[in-house]
Amino acid sequence: MNWYRSFSFPGQTITLTGCRLAAGWFACSTSFAGAPLPAINPVPQPEVQLLAPGWGELDYTAPEPGSYQLPPLAFAADGVVLDSEGNPRHLHDLFEGHVVLLAFIYSSCSDINGCPLATSVMHSLFKTMQTDPLLRGKLRLLSLSFDPGRDTPNRLRLYENGVVGSETTDMWQFLTTASATELAPILKAYDQAVQPEFGPDGEQSGAFSHVLRVVLIDQHQRIRNIYSASFLHQDLVLSDVHTILLEEAQPTVSEIRINSSVSHLSGAGDFKRGYETQAYKTRSQSLETRKGKPADLLKLVNDPPLGLPAVPIPHENPLTTGKIELGRKLFFDRRLSLNNTFSCAMCHIPEQGFTSNEMSTAVGIEGRTVRRNSPTLFNVAYMERLFHDGRESTLEQQVWSPLLAHNEMGNLSIGTLLEKLKQLPDYKGQFEAVFARGPTMETLGRALASYERTLLAADSPFDRWFFGDRSVAVPKSTKRGFDLFSGKAGCAACHSIGNDFALFTDQNLHNTGIGYRQSMGNDESTRPVLVSPGTYLEVERSVIDAVGEPPPSDVGLYEVTQNPSDRWKYRTPTLRNIALTAPYMHNGSLATLTEVVDYYDQGGIPNENLSPLIHPLGLTETEKADLLAFLNSLTGSVIDLLVADAFAARIGDPGRNDPHWSHAVSENKQ
Amino acid sequence: MNRSQTTLHRLATTGIVTLASLILFLQAPAIKADETCMSPYMAKITGQEDFVYVWTLGVEGMGDGQDKLVTIDVNPDSPKYGKIINTLSVGGRNEAHHSGFTDDRRFLWAGGLDTSKLFIFDVHSDPAKPRLHKVITDFVARSDGVVGPHTTYALPGRMMITGLSNNRDHGGRTALVEYTNSGDYVATHWMPTDENLNGAKKGGKYADGYGYDVRALPRRNVMVTSSFTGWSNYMMDFGKMLKDEEAMKHFGNTVVVWDLHTRKPKKVLDVPGAPLEIRCAWQPNHNWCLTTTALTSKVWMIYEDESGEWQAKAIADIGDPSKIPLPVDFSIRSDDSGFFVNTFMDGKTRYFDLSDPENPKQVYETVIGKQVNMVSGSWDGKRQYFTSSLLANWDKKGEDNEQYFKAYEWDGKELVQKFSIDFNKEKLGRPHQMRFGAYSLYSQKPSNPLNKHARLQ
8 A cells, every 4th residue: 555545634633753755755855855955854844744646646537638628727937037047037938839837836845735746756867757748849848936035046947956966958947037126926827925934033934835836837828727636647637738739639720710819708608619520529618607797888988908009989970888888789699680680790709809710701691691701899999981892980870781791690770679679678778878869770770889889908028018118028930020020021001000099900901812712712622621629521513512602702892882992802900819709710711820920911802903012022930930920919908808708698588578470379378 | 091190199107008998099090109200198199190290481572572381282182282371470480390289289389490489379269270379579588598499398388498609609508498388488497508518418529508399208207409500690691601710610519418307408419510410219219319410411329328328320421411411300210110311402301211220221312302300200101291491591592493282102212202382482481390180180070161171071
């Protein structure tokens, strides 16, 4: 029987004899032989009150990797640290797309269930990594000191030599910070509380009181687990690491379609990443727990997030809380369509970036084909032209187009919708309270526009760096990506960035060749159809055509101006929150940002109206990766607030007290 | 055959046959019950059915453009044999799809996949002329957001309704919703998801939370559900969807085995490629159900293994799966000896022999039309009825868009068409599910004087 088996932790006090304990962590202590620092006291105390599971074998079988989920807990913050050579490094640069186990330690720590436990578990993992090709190059161990006063790079290097040997390795790095000032925001961001301990004389003892925190971070800088002493065990860490790596093994798409690095509420609840591979596993969220919390949206508009200018608000429609709330009620009300099936939110789905990640072009009432991709509503308040072809000018007017479109919400007239609203019991008095008059073409437009105007999403890592002057807000790759974006790649020519704010759009329309390809390109004779996870069948074009209507034509801005030189011109979309709004382009024809970058790198599709700004870019793979890093840094920090607010909204569906002709039928029968 | 023959044959959960039904059972001319895909709890027609009720989708611009219940006289002894004898328009195009009787067979519940309305028809007052009894308009609100009521399945005193979608994202995550026979909401049972398996065991890689059909094997205290896709896909133009890779990722890949008594999911089984209809075996020693996968064209057996564990295995291909024949409805024989399965794309029905249930063998196929969806067989297996429509926006376009009801006789070797009704020509719409009616279920004689003579001779 293993001697540590009988321990329960945390729990009773267990007395150990010194020799047993010494035997128990023999491997750990010998591995530090030669370390000149009292990093781990090799002579155990005669009495140890609790011994963490990490020191022994796990009392139960670790879960099968991939058999469970590790939902993202938070964004793993960046920060400037010093490596053991004394070089300043960004944490995000050190993460470099690895799964990272980050432990907060200090070298003079002697609490056996604190830093030594972390170092011991990491040492076991380090040994496993040396022999496991699956882990090597994918997992990285980081030990970060929270004692910069004493743990200088020199001292850490000695510590490192004692633990991993004199050969430096990327696999396990020992880090410190230049000063407590540099350290403080990192500790705060990782919620690591550290208190210096004081001796009886009132002097600092050199020890720190802290709760052991070892953080598991995925390749996308999301915290996926936070271990405490009670379950920091190498078997569990390995299960978790493999679970994360399995997720990544699935997709062939080389990037995160849904970047949760900022928002953990965003992303379709029906997880499909990697569906095109046999390794796909579901990670579906339950609908019954999709609950939210209302937010003060007026406050958000009055003080827009960093990177956005003041919100333009029409003087005839000043923003009020009452209007926003009425607008939100309308926005999520499926009864606003002819047959009570479609709200605005059925195409502009909050957790899917207020667009739909689940189809390339939309469908409307009765499943009718809509020819374009639902645009995101984030930051729509700033758009000077609405719709992909820019045909509408104000949100107040715009709302009526989808309400009345035969293939969107299908209402037959303005009057029938307004009369219907007047008869719905839950709207009684609502318009009157806000507008001092009932539902009209004008008040309904104003209410909906008021809610849409509040969907502001900025204060992204980019904003914090670029407009907030916080150089540590983004890693170097993002900065290199920005240089390309505004330089060699020429993106900023249309996706404009100002001195004090950035909308990432020139509010203009351009021909990039995407529309030309759709209208004028030839279809292939067969195409692959995904029939189950990882299984494609090559299907004859004729089979697909037999069950499909011919695709509707789309000539872009030309349809508005009738000017042939405007053929296939579409509005420059904002790039803010772009990681959340796949698929891309006005027709959703590009599934990932990688495809978008490749498309522009090749110079679009030549046609007589192709914008002169589009030309082959000659980007290297590294440059493309940097551009992607930049695009992924544009996700705003308040997304969760907006999504949670949307989740809290009641979805309007027909109720028993709503008028319906059939109720008379039922009543007559009873 | 001059009279319709029926048996009120109810199997209780425990398998005990009540005295009254046992007497009726013994009076029946043969071991017969009902159209074979319906609830084992339900009253049965064992002989010649008088009517087929066809739940029919309205087509914009055709006739009155709305969904309707079409009643067809199918008794060869009736002077109106082969004719439409009633149509009942219900208002709107609701994506009329499936329907099912209450356990007492007095009411037919028919769902609309688009508007999520449930139309409850009184079929007992005058079986030849169903009446609209009640419309449930608040299904979505009552069920906490379930969209697309599909199967309406009789359990004792109540209806178990499968959803296909939800009101949050119009995707495939959904629930079972339980109502009383009188139309009162009882409960929502969410399909197990990774986030909330609700006690179920995940048998493989998937727990998508999708739904489609439901069947029960009461003697094993088991309920089985399958999984299709959400509103966005089942309402989308089929050709558009096939070209949209993101949309194609949103199909169900699971069958869930439930504890029938507790309504708790027990196990989620991987059955990739959209398993649709479920048909459970009727024979008392057959602890299995079959389902077919629409996209991967396979027959799957859901079975209880020797250790009492529920498992799924693929046991046959339907047509050439690489061509996506799209198996849709299928109809099992009452003695579990075979089944008809339709493939939508090639318009064929195929008969599979089930002498060895784990190795179905196709022994017959024939083309029913340019497209075919539903098939319903009489309990004695002698008559098979077919309709054409799959979904409003999935049906074929142009000339291939045949819409029909066709009645066939099956002699064990060949299907022989008896009559056909062109629903386009009649300006009725897209015929979908068929349910059988009979006067004798309600101890009635024909109310229509025109066929009185034939019926009472």
